[in-house]
Amino acid sequence: MENNDLAVGAVRPIAVAAVPALSSVVPNTGPAAGQSTVTLNGTGFTGATVVTFGTNAALSYTVNSATTITAMTPPGTGAVPVTVKTPGGTSNSITYTYAATPALTAISPGQGPVSGGTTVTLTGSGLTGATAVTFGSTAATTYTVNSSTQITAVAPAGTGAVPVTVTTLGGTTGPVYFFYVSAPSLITVSPSQGPVSGGTTVTLTGTGLTGATAVTFGSTAATTYTVNSPTQITALAPVGTGSVALTVTAPGGTSNPVVYTYVTAPVLTVLTPAQGPTSAGAGVTLTGSALTTTTAVLFGGTPAAFTVLSDTTIAALAPAASAGAVPVNVTTLGGTSNSLTYTRVAPPTV
DSSP: OHHHHHHHHHHOOOOOOOOOEEEEEESOEEETTOOOEEEEEEEOOTTOOEEEETTEEOSEEEEOSSSEEEEEOOOOOEEEEEEEEETTEEOOOEEEEEEOOOEEEEEESOEEETTOOOEEEEEEESOTTOOEEEETTEEOSEEEEEETTEEEEEOOSOOSEEEEEEEETTEEOOOEEEEEEOOOEEEEEESOEEETTOOOEEEEEEEOOTTOOEEEETTEEOSEEEEEETTEEEEEOOSOOSEEEEEEEETTEEOOOEEEEEEOOOEEEEEESSEEESSTTEEEEEEEESOTTOOEEEETTEEOEEEEEETTEEEEEEOOOOSEEEEEEEEETTEEOOOEEEEEEOOOOO
16 A cells, blocks of 8 residues: 555655746836836736735735736835745736826916917926826826926816916826906097097006007007006007007907098198287188098187187187287198198288
């Protein structure tokens, strides 16, 4: 019996576990804080006793089969070797990379229209491989990762103040804030007319004018402008012709237009009569063009009472003065006219 037992023992096979082999870790990048679920692919995983990421054991792991293990990554930094240990030995290593936690420090510009479309630059660190840029709960319309410290994004439509964040494989940043502002609105411009030569100071009233970046007369920028308050801007009209749309552009967009009209300079062609007494009150008819907006009629620098009858005719009363010739001109919103001569004749003496 003993011999038989020895004979049987001599031929009994001895099982030797195969050394495990790793072929991939998916995904192979994750946050430095750990707690990411990864899948290890390979062979010989049955009976695995340890899964390590660098020098740290996985927070947890499950042997799904001889060829796959699901593991929870521990915290870590940089690139580390991942290995699996079984009764058969320790596997080869596959590199797993801990991505730096991203951070945002600035957004420029920090405001834009509620309609969206503002291109902003996000500055921070650890931005490489960004998988999402969000404005509040809305994804950026588009974004481009320029470097590990900069992303260019286009703001979606929105309202109010919203937190902007970036998500990478390393996690999600803290927020920087973007403010949605309404487009400016114009109510009036005063005066609403001026000379084609420009130079008229106008006052624009409306709402949402803070931070105005442009004031335009038609397609021409104002010579200068000053934002006095959220409801008022003072601007200097540029050279122009005809009636043009006057608008204000601010971070919230471009306003509705109000009309500003360029008035041509007045021209005098005839005084009827061209002479009169030295006493006040003689009626004189001034004929010419572009007289509608007349603001003054001067006889040798002395203002005269007047009535605008049409764009081509003014009725005036000559003021008193000594005998002699004086220049007569008119001033309108379009400027000052040429001068014509009016001669006062002294009364006869006895």
